[in-house]
Amino acid sequence: MKNKYKKQTGKAEPKQYAVHEKTTLLPYLQKVLTNRSRNAVKSILSRGQVAVDGETVTQHNHPLESGQTLTISKHNRGxxxxxxxxxxxxxxxxxxxxxxxxxxxxxxxxxxxxxxxxxxxxxxxxxxxxxxxxxxxxxxxxxxxxxxxxxxxxxxxxxxDWKSMVKERVYIALVEGKVTKTEGTITSWLNETKTHVMYSSNQPNKGKKAVTHYKLLQSTTSFSLLELRLDTGRKNQIRVHMQDMGHPIVGDKKYGATQNPIGRLGLHAKEITFIHPISKSTVHFESNTPKAFWDKAN
CATH class of the missing domain: 3.30.2350.10 (Pseudouridine synthase)
Structure with missing residues (x-):
C-alpha cells in the first residue's frame, strides 16, 4: 500500500515579526495576519509553522514578551x-x-x-x-x-480514573439510510468473537456494558449524520451500535456497511472534555467535522 502522507517541500522565505508588548501567541498572530480568518491562523499554528526565537510553538496561549522574534514559515517548520x-x-x-x-x-x-x-x-x-x-x-x-x-x-x-476524569466524548458518524428518530440511547453488552469482531447481547452482564446516546443532525433518503455521546468507551462500540440500529457507518464493511461514498470510514472523534491530570482544570478540545460528512447528508 502506498503511503498517503508525503513530506512537503518548498523554499519559500519565512516571514519574521518583532514582538513589542507582552501578549499570548494566538491574539498576536491574529493581529499581524489580518488577511487570515481565526481558523486559518489556528491551522498555521497547529501545523508547526510558527517559531518563537527559533523554537517551534503550537500552543495557542504561549506567552510572548517584548523583544522576541516570531517566524512564520510557508510549510511545517519542524x-x-x-x-x-x-x-x-x-x-x-x-x-x-x-x-x-x-x-x-x-x-x-x-x-x-x-x-x-x-x-x-x-x-x-x-x-x-x-x-x-x-x-x-x-x-x-x-x-x-x-x-x-x-x-x-x-x-x-x-x-x-478515566471515567471520572473524562467528562464528555462526542463523535460524528455518517451512517447509511434515513434515521427517523431525532434522538435516542442504545444500551447493550458487548462481546468479541475469536476473529476479533464485536457483537451485542441484550442480556445484562453478558459482556461489557456499552451505552451510546445519539442525536440526528441532518439526513437525506440515503444517509444520516449523527452526533454521538458515549457513557462508556468499549472497543468498536459506536460501530456495533450503529449496526444494531440498522444504520451501519458508511465504509464500515466489517459491521454491515454496503456503501463507501466518501472513500473512508464515516466516523470522527469531534470533541473531548476532561480534567487535566496535573493542573486539575477542565479542558476541552475540538476538531471540525469533515466536510464530506455534511455534504453526503445534505
Missing part, C-alpha cells in the same frame, strides 16, 4: 508530523487531530508511520530522553481528537 496536527501541548500532554488512515500505534503491517512513533520522534528532538505514552486509541480509519501523555505518571492517572 514537527515533521504527517497525518496529524497538534492541537495542544504542555509539559504533561499532547492532544492531536488525527487524520483517517493513520494508525494510532504499530501493527504487524505498519511500524513506523504511526501517531505514536511520530510523536515519540517529535518529543525526542527536544530532549533524547523524552518519551510519549498512549492514553487512548482511535481506529485507523477514524479521524479526530486523541490524547497522548508525556510521562507514565500522567498515563496512569488517566487509566486509573
Amino acid at each position: 514537527t515533521g508530523l504527517q497525518g496529524m496536527t497538534i492541537l495542544f501541548e504542555d509539559k504533561d500532554l499532547i492532544v492531536i487531530n488525527k487524520e483517517s488512515g493513520l494508525l494510532s500505534m504499530a501493527s504487524s503491517q505498519e511500524k513506523t508511520m504511526t501517531a505514536y512513533r511520530q510523536l515519540s520522534d517529535y518529543v525526542k528532538t527536544k530532549h533524547p530522553k523524552n518519551r510519549i505514552y498512549i492514553v487512548h486509541r482511535l481506529d485507523r480509519d477514524t479521524s479526530g481528537v486523541m490524547i497522548f501523555a508525556k510521562s507514565e505518571q500522567v498515563k496512569y492517572k488517566f487509566q486509573e
Whole structure:
C-alpha cells in the first residue's frame, strides 16, 4: 500500500515579526495576519509553522514578551508530523487531530508511520530522553481528537480514573439510510468473537456494558449524520451500535456497511472534555467535522 502522507517541500522565505508588548501567541498572530480568518491562523499554528526565537510553538496561549522574534514559515517548520496536527501541548500532554488512515500505534503491517512513533520522534528532538505514552486509541480509519501523555505518571492517572476524569466524548458518524428518530440511547453488552469482531447481547452482564446516546443532525433518503455521546468507551462500540440500529457507518464493511461514498470510514472523534491530570482544570478540545460528512447528508 502506498503511503498517503508525503513530506512537503518548498523554499519559500519565512516571514519574521518583532514582538513589542507582552501578549499570548494566538491574539498576536491574529493581529499581524489580518488577511487570515481565526481558523486559518489556528491551522498555521497547529501545523508547526510558527517559531518563537527559533523554537517551534503550537500552543495557542504561549506567552510572548517584548523583544522576541516570531517566524512564520510557508510549510511545517519542524514537527515533521504527517497525518496529524497538534492541537495542544504542555509539559504533561499532547492532544492531536488525527487524520483517517493513520494508525494510532504499530501493527504487524505498519511500524513506523504511526501517531505514536511520530510523536515519540517529535518529543525526542527536544530532549533524547523524552518519551510519549498512549492514553487512548482511535481506529485507523477514524479521524479526530486523541490524547497522548508525556510521562507514565500522567498515563496512569488517566487509566486509573478515566471515567471520572473524562467528562464528555462526542463523535460524528455518517451512517447509511434515513434515521427517523431525532434522538435516542442504545444500551447493550458487548462481546468479541475469536476473529476479533464485536457483537451485542441484550442480556445484562453478558459482556461489557456499552451505552451510546445519539442525536440526528441532518439526513437525506440515503444517509444520516449523527452526533454521538458515549457513557462508556468499549472497543468498536459506536460501530456495533450503529449496526444494531440498522444504520451501519458508511465504509464500515466489517459491521454491515454496503456503501463507501466518501472513500473512508464515516466516523470522527469531534470533541473531548476532561480534567487535566496535573493542573486539575477542565479542558476541552475540538476538531471540525469533515466536510464530506455534511455534504453526503445534505
